[in-house]
Amino acid sequence: MTDGPGTGAGETEALRAALRAVAARIEAARRVTAPTGTAILRSVVDATVVLFDAEAASIALLDPTTGRLVFEVAAGAQGQGVVGVAIDPGEGVAGYVFSTGQPIALADVASDSRFGRATAERTGYLPRSLVAVPLADDAGVVGVLEVLDKRGGAFDLRDIELAGVFARQATVAIRSTRVERDAATLLRNVLADVGRGTRRDETEPMEDDIDRIVADATAELGDTDDVLWALADDVARLRAADPDQLELVRELLGVLIRRAERPRGGVGWRRR
Amino acid sequence: MAGPSNAPDAADGTTAPSGGGPWSTALPAWAEAFAASHRSDLARVAPFADIDRSWAFGDGTGAGVTVAVIDSGVEGGHPAVGGALRESVRIELSGEDTAVVRDEAVDAVGHGTACAGIIHGLAPAAELVSIRVLGADNRGKGLAFAAGLDWAIARGASVVNLSLSSRSEALYATFHDLADRAYFANCLLVCAANNVAVASYPSLFAAVVSVAAHDVRDPETWFYNPRPPVEFGAFGLDVDVAWRDGGRIVATGNSFAAPHIAGLAARIRAAHPAATPFEIKTILAATANRPG
Numbered sequence: 001m002t003d004g005p006g007t008g009a010g011e012t013e014a015l016r017a018a019l020r021a022v023a024a025r026i027e028a029a030r031r032v033t034a035p036t037g038t039a040i041l042r043s044v045v046d047a048t049v050v051l052f053d054a055e056a057a058s059i060a061l062l063d064p065t066t067g068r069l070v071f072e073v074a075a076g077a078q079g080q081g082v083v084g085v086a087i088d089p090g091e092g093v094a095g096y097v098f099s100t101g102q103p104i105a106l107a108d109v110a111s112d113s114r115f116g117r118a119t120a121e122r123t124g125y126l127p128r129s130l131v132a133v134p135l136a137d138d139a140g141v142v143g144v145l146e147v148l149d150k151r152g153g154a155f156d157l158r159d160i161e162l163a164g165v166f167a168r169q170a171t172v173a174i175r176s177t178r179v180e181r182d183a184a185t186l187l188r189n190v191l192a193d194v195g196r197g198t199r200r201d202e203t204e205p206m207e208d209d210i211d212r213i214v215a216d217a218t219a220e221l222g223d224t225d226d227v228l229w230a231l232a233d234d235v236a237r238l239r240a241a242d243p244d245q246l247e248l249v250r251e252l253l254g255v256l257i258r259r260a261e262r263p264r265g266g267v268g269w270r271r272r
Numbered sequence: 273m274a275g276p277s278n279a280p281d282a283a284d285g286t287t288a289p290s291g292g293g294p295w296s297t298a299l300p301a302w303a304e305a306f307a308a309s310h311r312s313d314l315a316r317v318a319p320f321a322d323i324d325r326s327w328a329f330g331d332g333t334g335a336g337v338t339v340a341v342i343d344s345g346v347e348g349g350h351p352a353v354g355g356a357l358r359e360s361v362r363i364e365l366s367g368e369d370t371a372v373v374r375d376e377a378v379d380a381v382g383h384g385t386a387c388a389g390i391i392h393g394l395a396p397a398a399e400l401v402s403i404r405v406l407g408a409d410n411r412g413k414g415l416a417f418a419a420g421l422d423w424a425i426a427r428g429a430s431v432v433n434l435s436l437s438s439r440s441e442a443l444y445a446t447f448h449d450l451a452d453r454a455y456f457a458n459c460l461l462v463c464a465a466n467n468v469a470v471a472s473y474p475s476l477f478a479a480v481v482s483v484a485a486h487d488v489r490d491p492e493t494w495f496y497n498p499r500p501p502v503e504f505g506a507f508g509l510d511v512d513v514a515w516r517d518g519g520r521i522v523a524t525g526n527s528f529a530a531p532h533i534a535g536l537a538a539r540i541r542a543a544h545p546a547a548t549p550f551e552i553k554t555i556l557a558a559t560a561n562r563p564g
Contacts, residue, residue, distance in 0.1 A: 090344075090380055090381075090406050091380065091381075092381065093381070095381070095406075096344060096381045096383050096406065099406045099413055099436070100383075100406070100435060100436035100437075100527070101436070101437065101439065101466055101472065102435055102436060102437075102464055102466065102525060102526065102527045103525055103526075104383075104523060104524065104525035104527060104528075105523065105524035105525060106521050106522065106523050106524075107510065107521070107522035107523075107524075108520075108521055108522045109521060131524075136439070138439070139439075140439050140440075141439070154510060154522070154524075155524060156487070156509060156510075156524065157303050157485055157487055157508070157509055157524060160524065160525065161303075
């Protein structure tokens with residue numbers, strides 16, 4: 001299709017304007033919320049280590065571009081070496097759990113010296129026991145949560161269930177960041193369609209046009225020097241504040257916002 | 273949008289499963305029905321006591337029966353497999369096309385060998401066939417799995433052990449068809465139940481035997497649960513299993529419970545070659561351990 005029904009020049013421009021606004025909002029959301037995905041994953045592995053009294057815990061996620069499982073976060077003194085390690089989805093226990101969606105627990109691992117030797121050499125740690133559960137929801141498996149060496153003894157069926165609770169938290173966090181990424185991809189595709197619709201003789205998407213629209217949208221947001229983005233960064237940092245402080249900041253911001261909305265030339269702000 | 277209501281708690285790490293009994297978490301724990309505190313709920317209505325295990329199992333060797341293991345491959349030379357592995361294939365993917373090709377008798381993980389060892393331990397004269405469907409290509413795993421199952425049915429396997437399942441909605445009809453075809457071809461599918469709270473196929477279909485782990489450390493203790501979808505509980509806690517490179521490991525999970533039921537089903541099928549999947553399931557229920 002080279003020309004959609006009713007896509008006159010004016011309508012196309014209006015559509016582009018609307019898309020620019022959407023692009024701006026997605027970028028704004030990304031800048032304010034981007035760090036939270038990893039932060040939640042980190043808090044999940046931290047909580048896992050504490051509640052299991054385990055030596056280490058880690059989360060590996062599928063990298064859709066390489067098709068490999070990459071260990072993103074780890075907790076526990078013994079676990080740090082694994083961060084950044086990438087494995088095939090068909091390799092080892094983490095790969096098996098990812099591929100099958102079946103949680104398993106293993107013990108006496110170290111008694112079999114061949115077990116996971118390659119990974120152990122890369123991470124500097126060979127566990128005695130482990131539990132591995134899939135990060136899964138209705139849309140499929142996105143990664144694996146591993147807990148290594150519970151100090152109180154071997155992992156049992158209940159431990160598999162408990163690890164599943166933590167895995168569920170991590171899955172929700174990952175999905176929310178992916179929804180954001182999907183929105184950006186969707187927008188890009190829509191822009192590509194608009195690009196096709198505006199030049200009747202060409203069927204290829206006009207990458208230059210698309211890049212320009214996205215660049216324009218981002219430019220409208222200003223760079224990080226912009227006072228609004230400095231504010232957004234401040235708001236993002238506030239996520240670490242305690243709830244009482246956060247409430248105070250929110251009230252102060254509310255006051256400032258009401259003041260900003262006050263018509264210019266007024267006689268000072270009044271209580272509502 | 274479905275999402276757990278407690279999700280935000282993760283940010284500050286305060287989400288702790290509530291205390292109390294060992295199964296107190298509000299989860300779809302298929303294994304929970306088989307926990308000691310719940311077993312009294314497994315009472316049955318039929319006069320199953322008239323069927324005993326000696327009648328059900330005959331000589332208990334599984335002779336003449338072929339059991340297929342759809343998994344990570346089986347290490348044919350592992351002592352636990354005892355030379356029972358007759359054939360190994362793997363599924364190759366090319367786009368949407370699948371091909372079944374001869375494979376070395378190897379196991380990339382150890383899990384398929386663990387399952388084969390459990391089955392061989394319970395039905396030592398049964399012949400094993402390995403269908404390796406787990407590979408590096410993650411995108412095609414549902415298709416590979418379906419192709420492997422299709423091949424197992426056509427190969428004439430009497431029992432198929434499946435410790436994996438698919439969540440692909442696109443393959444729902446394919447797996448439903450395969451489960452029906454297996455049922456009518458006198459091929460019993462034994463599936464590990466998935467503890468994750470999402471639909472997975474074919475483990476939740478009525479035509480299959482779905483298995484979760486119980487915590488009684490005995491391979492010949494199994495329970496029947498009259499409340500589907502997970503109808504059987506078998507040994508799955510701290511199981512001493514075969515693993516890759518001739519090794520052994522202690523493993524826990526529903527995927528180690530399923531091959532116990534597969535091995536027992538092979539015994540029944542050997543003693544009663546005309547038994548249908550429906551009849552094997554009934555005999556398994558009749559000879560299950562008494563609840564409580």
